[in-house]
Amino acid sequence: MKTVTVALVGAGYAAHLHGRGYSKVHGVNIRLKTIVDLDMVRAEEIAKAYGFEQITADFNEVLSDQEIDVIDIVTPPHLHLKFALEALKAGKHVICEKPLTGYFGEEDDEKPIGHNVSKAKMYESVLREIEEAKKIIASNKKMFMYAENYIYSPNILKAAEIIRSKKSKLLFMKGEESIRGSSSAVAGIWEKTGGGALIRLGCHPISGVLWLKQVEADARNEEISVVSVSADTGNIITSLTDYDKRHLTGKPIDVEDFANVTITFSDGTKAVVMSSDHVLGGTKNYIEIYANDGVLMCNITPTDNLQTYFLDQEGLEDVYISEMLEEKTGWNNVFVAEEILRGYTYELQDFMECIVEDRQPLSGIDLAYETIKVVYAAYFSASEGRRIHFEEN
Numbered sequence: 322m323k324t325v326t327v328a329l330v331g332a333g334y335a336a337h338l339h340g341r342g343y344s345k346v347h348g349v350n351i352r353l354k355t356i357v358d359l360d361m362v363r364a365e366e367i368a369k370a371y372g373f374e375q376i377t378a379d380f381n382e383v384l385s386d387q388e389i390d391v392i393d394i395v396t397p398p399h400l401h402l403k404f405a406l407e408a409l410k411a412g413k414h415v416i417c418e419k420p421l422t423g424y425f426g427e428e429d430d431e432k433p434i435g436h437n438v439s440k441a442k443m444y445e446s447v448l449r450e451i452e453e454a455k456k457i458i459a460s461n462k463k464m465f466m467y468a469e470n471y472i473y474s475p476n477i478l479k480a481a482e483i484i485r486s487k488k489s490k491l492l493f494m495k496g497e498e499s500i501r502g503s504s505s506a507v508a509g510i511w512e513k514t515g516g517g518a519l520i521r522l523g524c525h526p527i528s529g530v531l532w533l534k535q536v537e538a539d540a541r542n543e544e545i546s547v548v549s550v551s552a553d554t555g556n557i558i559t560s561l562t563d564y565d566k567r568h569l570t571g572k573p574i575d576v577e578d579f580a581n582v583t584i585t586f587s588d589g590t591k592a593v594v595m596s597s598d599h600v601l602g603g604t605k606n607y608i609e610i611y612a613n614d615g616v617l618m619c620n621i622t623p624t625d626n627l628q629t630y631f632l633d634q635e636g637l638e639d640v641y642i643s644e645m646l647e648e649k650t651g652w653n654n655v656f657v658a659e660e661i662l663r664g665y666t667y668e669l670q671d672f673m674e675c676i677v678e679d680r681q682p683l684s685g686i687d688l689a690y691e692t693i694k695v696v697y698a699a700y701f702s703a704s705e706g707r708r709i710h711f712e713e714n
Contacts, residue, residue, distance in 0.1 A: 322348070322349065322350050323349065323350065323677045324349075324350040324351070324352050325349055325350070325351055325352070325390050325391060325673050325676050325677065326352040326354050326388050326389050326390045326391075327343070327351060327352065327353050327354060327389070327390070327391055327392075327393055328354060328355040328356075328357065328383035328386070328389045328391070328392045328393065329353070329355070329356050329357070329367070329373065329393045329395065330357040330358075330380060330383070330392060330393065330394045330395065330396055330404060331357070331358060331394065331395035331396040331397075331418075332356055332357075332358035332360060332363040332364045332366070332367045333363070333395065333397075333505070334504065334505075335395035335418055336356070336367045336395050337367070337370070338470075338659075338660060338663075338665045339393060339395060339468075339665065339669065340353075340367060340370060340371030341371070341659075341660040341665065341666075342660045342665035342666045342668065342669040343371065343669055344371065345660065345661070345666045345669075345670075346666070346669055346670050346673050347670070348670075348674070349673040349674060349676075349677055351673065352374075353371060353372050353373045353374070354373065354374050354375065354386075354388065354389060355373060355374065355375050355376070355377060355382070355383050355386065355389065356368050356373040356375075356376050356377075357376075357377055357378070357379070357380055357382070357383060358376070358378065359378050361376060361378060364376040364377075364378075380404065380407075383413075384407060384408065384411040384413070385411070389413060390413065390414060390676060391413060391414040391415065391416060391464075391672075391676060392404070392408040392413045392414070392415055392416070393416040393468075394408070394415065394416065394417050394418055395418045395468075396418075397505070397507055397513055397514065398418075398420055398422070398423055398425075398513070398514050398515050398520070399423070399425040399512070399513055399514070399515065401417050401418060401420065401421060401422060402417070402421055402422040402450070402454055404417075405417045405465065406454065406457060406458075409457070409458065409461045409463050409465065412463060413463060414463045414464040414465075414466070414676050415463065415464070415465050415466065416466045416468050416669075416672055417465065417466070417467055417468060417689070418468045419467070419468060419469055419524050419525065419528070419689075419692070420515060420520050420524050420689075420692065420693050420696065421451065421454070421467065421686075421689035421690065421692070421693045422447065422450055422451060422454070422515070422693060423447065423514070423515015423516060423520055423693070423696075423697075424438070424442075424443035424446055424447050424511075424515055424697070425511075425512050425513070425515055426438070426511075426512040427446075432512070433510070433511060433512070433574055433575035434511050434512050434575065435510075435511030435512075435516075435517075435574070435575025435576050436575045439704070440697075440700045440701045440703070440704035440705070441701055441704070441705070443697060443700060443701070444697045444698060444700065444701040444709075447693060447694075447697045448694065448697070451690050451693055451694065454686075454690075455686055455690050458686045459686070464672075464675055464676060464681075464682070465685060465686050465689075466671075466672045466675065466682045466684065466685060467682075467684045467685055467686065467688055467689040468668060468672075468684070469525065469528040469529075469532075469668075469684045469688060469689075469692070470525070470663055470664035470665050470668050471525045471526065471528055471529040471532075471606075471608075471621070471664060472528065472529055472532045472533075472664065472683060472684055472688075473664030473665070473666075473667040473668040473671065473683070473684070474619065474621050474662060474663060474664040474667075475661065475662060475664075475667070476619040476620065476621065477529060477532075477533070477608065477619050477621075477664070478667065480533065480608075480610060480617040480619055481532075481533060481536045483615075483617065484533065484536050484537055484540060484610075484612070484617075485536060485539075485540045487612075487614060487615070488540045488541050489537065489540075489612035489613060489614050489615065490537070490541070490588075490590075490612060490613040490614075491533065491534060491537050491590060491610060491611075491612050492590050492591075492611050492612060492613060493590060493591050493592070493593075493611045494530045494533065494534075494591075494592040494593070494608060494609065494610050494611070495592070495593050495594075495608070495609045495611075496525075496526025496527070496529055496530050496592070496593075496594045496595075496607065496608040496609070497526055497594065497595045497596065497605060497606070497607055498522040498523060498525045498526055498596055498604070498605065498606050499518075499522060499595070499596055499597040499598070499599075499600035499604075499605045500522065500597075500598060500600060500603075500604050500605070500644070500645045501568065501569055501570055501571070501598065501599065501600060501601050501602075501645050502569050502570030502571030502572070502598045502599075502645070503521065503570065503571060503598065504570070504645075508521060508571070508572075508573075508576075509571070509572045509573040509574040509575075509576055510574050510575065510576070511574075511575045511576050514576065516576055516577065516696070516700060517554075517556075517573055517576025517577040517578055517580075517598070518576075518577055518578050518579060518580055518596040518597055518598050519552075519554060519577060519580035519582070519596055519696060519699060519700070520696050521596075522596040522597075522598075523580055523582065523594050523595070523596030523696070523699075524692055524693075524696055525606065526594045526596075526606070526607075526608055527582065527584070527594050527692050527695055527696065528684075528688055528692045529608045529619075530584065530592040530594065530608060531547070531584075531688065531691050531692060531695070532683075532684070532688055533608070533610065534586060534590075534592070543588070544587070545586050545587055545588050546586065546587045546711075547584055547585070547586060547587070547691065547694075547695060547711060548585055548586065548587050548710065548711055548712065549584075549585045549708050549709060549710045549711065550582065550583070550584055550585070550695055550698040550699050550702055550708070550709050550711075551582070551583045551585075551699075551702050551707070551708040551709070552580060552581065552582040552583070552698075552699035552700070552702040552703040553580070553581050553703055554577040554579060554580045554581075554699075554700070554703040555577060555578070555579045555580075556573055556576075556577055556578055556579075557578055557579050557597075557599055558571055558572075558573060558578050558598070558599065559573075568601060569598070569599055569601075570645075571598035571599070573598075577703075578597065578598040578599065579596070579597045579598070579599070580594075580595065580596050580597075580699065580703070581593070581594075581595045582594045582595075582695070582699045584695060585708075602623075602646065603622070603623050603642075603643035603644060603645055603646035603653075603654070603656075604622050604623070604643065604644045604645055604646075605622065605623070606620075606621035606622045606663070607619060607620050607621055608621075621662065621663060621664075622643075622644075622656060622659075622662065622663060623643060623654035623656065624654060624656070624657065624662060625654055626657050627654070627655040627657045628652060628653065628654055628655070629642070629649070629652070629653050629655055630651065630652050630653075631649055631650050631651070631653075632650060633650060634648075634649045634650060637649045641656070642655050642656065643655065643656045644656065644659075668684070671683055671684075694711075698711070
């Protein structure tokens with residue numbers, strides 16, 4: 322059995338999700354060798370929790386390490402594409418967290434860039450960058466794997482199986498990812514994240530509906546593409562008093578905290594995606610699929626396979642209930658086997674098998690490319706108050 326040696330770059334929240342996912346991969350030997358982060362204390366915690374052999378603050382160490390097969394990038398977004406291309410150049414397979422890239426500012430930009438740089442400029446800049454990146458990745462012999470866990474969620478995979486079998490026509494899809502704010506210190510800063518709730522949260526259901534539409538196209542032997550995007554974004558929390566926002570953790574500086582996006586496909590069908598930083602009660606993830614011959618409701622989180630009711634939190638201090646849901650009293654829907662139900666386990670299983678079997682992943686550069694194109698078309702649309710047609714740009 323082949324061993325795949327992994328370096329993980331980034332020791333934040335996503336490192337835990339990937340760490341737990343790796344522990345459940347079967348049929349492939351996984352060697353977790355190196356964790357990279359500037360915060361050595363945080364890196365050491367990840368290493369101890371998941372069995373990484375060593376830590377370092379120097380990304381170049383894993384680039385030059387001949388034992389490393391794949392570099393898993395879970396850094397803040399502004400480093401994703403830069404590190405991914407450097408890793409490919411160094412002869413490593415790459416796992417790249419979402420989003421692929423974004424607009425993070427240029428030298429002469431007035432700051433904060435989210436308020437002062439036009440979304441038209443951002444859109445054109447990102448399009449140029451991803452077109453070039455797609456060419457580089459396509460010409461590289463190593464694997465580029467896009468860590469979009471949504472499409473590896475068991476209910477999304479099952480929905481895809483049904484769509485393939487029935488050859489259903491997907492008339493309309495609705496997706497959402499919303500929470501009550503981010504735990505990241507840089508989530509509110511455009512030059513670090515490339516945007517707000519839309520790119521940070523909405524990119525997941527956007528990837529989900531784009532992928533499912535491609536499943537339909539393949540099953541029906543059709544060519545289906547995105548032809549236009551229209552969107553509305555806003556910054557709601559700035560209108561609230563300190564008292565009114567006491568339960569919300571979002572702190573946007575120059576990013577949006579709400580977005581609603583409509584995607585129109587070349588076959589005339591639609592998808593609507595919403596994302597918000599103002600939804601209490603834990604992380605909300607779903608895709609609803611309305612087809613010509615049925616309905617598929619993919620409820621990713623929260624699920625109802627374990628519900629709890631407590632009058633106090635005694636003894637529950639170290640028990641994880643749900644992302645972004647610290648209070649454990651009253652009724653709660655507990656996240657059970659989160660790394661499986663949210664797709665991280667099947668995602669990493671697919672990626673490790675791809676490396677061993679030399680095959681392409683379900684989630685690769687095409688999905689990463691289309692997702693970021695839609696996201697920035699949505700920003701452009703919201704700023705202009707009009708629909709953005711891809712064939713015109």
